[in-house]
Amino acid sequence: QVQLVESGGGLVQAGGSLRLSCAASGRTFSSRSVGWFRQAPGKKREFVAAINWTGSSTYYADSVKGRFTISRDNAKNTVYLQMDSLKPEDTAVYYCAARVGPISQQQTRYDTWGQGTQVTVSS
Secondary structure (H helix, E strand, O other): OOEEEEEOOEEEEOOOOEEEEEEEEOOOHHHEEEEEEEEOOOOOOEEEEEEOOOOOOEEEOOOOOOOEEEEEEHHHOEEEEEEOOOOHHHOEEEEEEEEEOOOOOOHHHOOEEOOOEEEEEEO
C-alpha cells in the first residue's frame, strides 16, 4: 500500500516560486504514475500536472504550462512540482495522487491521495 504526504506549500508573493514535494511510502511507488491536482476555495478540484513512473512522460494543464515543472526521484520515493512565476489564481490546496498505469488528467483514475498542502499567492 502506498501513502502520500505533500509538503512545501506556503505564502509567496506573485512572481515568486515554490517547490512542492510528494513523498511516498511503499515499495510500489516507483511503478506508479503521479499527478498533482489543486482545489481553490469554492471551486472544483482540477488537474495540474502528471508524470509517468519512469519520468519520461509529463503532461500539464494549459494554465500552468511553461511555469510549472513536474519531476520525480524514484530513489527518494518523491515527486516534485516546481512552481515558478506564481500568480494569485494559483492559490489553492495542492494534492498529489498516484495510480497504476499511464498518466491521466482524470481524478477518478487515481486511487491514492495525499492530504494536501496549502499554497497562497499574494498580489
